[in-house]
Amino acid sequence: MKSNINRRHFLRGSGAFIALPLLESASFKAFASAADKKTPMPPKRLAFMSMGFGVTQETWYPSKDDAGLNYKVPKGLAPLAKNQKDFTFVQGCEHKNSRQAHWGSTFWLTGANQYGTPGQSFSNTISADQVAAAQSGKYTRYSSIQLASDDTNGSGHGPGASLAWDQNGKPVSAWNSPLQAYHNLFSADKLPIEQRKALLAEKRSILDSVHIEAKDIQRSLNKSDKDKIGEYFQGIRDIETRLSKTEAWMNVPKAKAPFGAPADGLSGPEEIETMYKIMIAALQTDSTRVITYRQPLKRFIGGNPHAMSHYAPGTIQEEASKARDLAQSKLLNGLINQLKATKEVDGSSLYDNIALAFGSNIRSIHYLSNCPTILMGGAANIKLGHNMVLEEGTPLNNVWLTMLHGVGVKVDSHGDSTGIVKELQV
Template sequence: MQPNMERRHFLRGAGALITLPTLESIGFRRFASAANKAPVKPPKRAVFLGMGFGVTKETWFPDINQTGPDYELSEGLAPLARHKSDFTVVQGCANQYTNEAHWGSTFWLTGANRYSVPGQNMANSISADQVVAQHLGQDTRFSSLQLNAASLEGHGPGLSLGWDQRGKPVAGQDDPVQVFHKLFSSDDMPLEQRQAAIAENRSVLDAVLTQARRVQLGLSKTDTDKLDEYFQGIRDIETRLKKDEAWLDVPKARAPLDEPEAGLKGKAEIEIMQDLIVAALQTDSTRSLSYRMPGQSLLQSLDLKPSAHNVSHYSPG
């Protein structure tokens, strides 16, 4: 390997080199801990948990008047006592542009003004998990991972907690078994067939892009804006195709847990989804995760009869 290998060439061949350790001969001396004796910092990661109808104020939030490291944990946060020095509780934040009580997750990671687009009753913007994915997702197989409860249950419009840079919903997965296989199961399709499939998808994408450009001239501003949004969607697909291509011949990580049982609900579903989140982080499969958690099935698994919606309208005391 040439000592002065150009960065451009390295990036072009990243799919083949990604499983190699960082080598001084590639030229990235600053990343080689063996060379400079500096400890390797763990990568930054982010996990977002959405609870739909929300939490009980008196048992979840600490006293807002207690600031600094010596604040007293609330009853709901008490199980995290041994990790208290590792997290910060932020209070007093609210989205002034939405008052939909049943849309607990729609604007939670965006803070968007739903009326920001004239003539539209519902507009959104990019969510925090997708911003994280843009910055931390280049070096992982999956830029982000969106997990879901099977039903909305107070979360509001959206397909997950995630929204892309156009303010469009990002799809999520609600089956722990499917999430497990997405993360850890190898593809049975031969490499050549997978390469051919990506090439075919790219060919279709190029044809669609060419056709769209033909009608671009002479459009009204409204139609031009719509077409720009369409082009952005095509660019997003192209980005995903490039990532898929880069990871084609890189084996998936070995699963640090067994395949989940099918049909888990409520408490058991939450526990296995959170185990999968931890496994995804442990194997560095992704560094940005979100989970839109269930409500009604959780209550049922705890033998609680009221509906999650009715419980959300409780009165303290």
């Protein structure tokens, strides 16, 4: 918290700290300059969004023969044409270990081998967002935010609670509705602070007891079981870290909501549009700098998601798939416009200070090569406006590594990456 308090300014009143918003007035800039010796700079943010099942490959991808700038925007992304200079296609990437043609999100940010752990039928590794959260999360109330929906079963996402997987390859929980996300971000805690402290102390006491008992058990275990207990201990340490973070932010009120609470039970395009609005609010208030969003599909455009995504040319299912692509593109275009319209303290836009990826581990039908990948935002110093055609079989993790480096995350590799994608860098 110390570095965060140095970076932001706080007012003290009634025994509590109240965070000031990032103000743009000349008087505040003068005050900030005197206090910090420099004008506050907007932080870099990172976001990943997946739509589970893939796309209509015949109408979603630009031609590989039309690489570079000024390519022809495909019909499936026609709503994005006005913002063509603000996003880049990346073609040719895949996860070489992918085997599951109905799991568009499970390994999307990890590239892990499902059978990578001997004796287990499923294993995963840390996702790219959590790599970033481990470094930037110390500055914000939420190290990362995971958004999802109660409508993702059958939507081609695969196992997991969100797009995020922790350092042990375990699923990270999500907020599954716009209303839940809104209240977690902006609604004040109703319990008095002393009661909240007492609950934290009780949780710590339980963890201490479990830790002691687990250590006693460990003495008589074989190597395999000791490995499992080691993973268990890591889980306990993760809980302890979260409790410490909760305690550190207990006296800091949540950010003021920039708009009213959304209606309960939203679905379809309205649900996604509202989640986009909440994403922007979370980033604008610096409640977090890392977000993932596992989007719904089942209620999105109507029809059966599986049948829609396993179309045959000229069928009703193909038309439904195309309609889904257009609806998603329209929403994505709206998100870009909102990010560009959201101003930062230094006069730049939120779009200038975010790196955002949209895509899936599934290209189309059952195909797992040339994963649909669109990159947006100015934070990662990535070339925008391009149809970037890379060598077939380029690890998708090379793209994630390039994004991580671009937003200042210090990491040598990610998953099976072989290096950054130099062609992407400005």
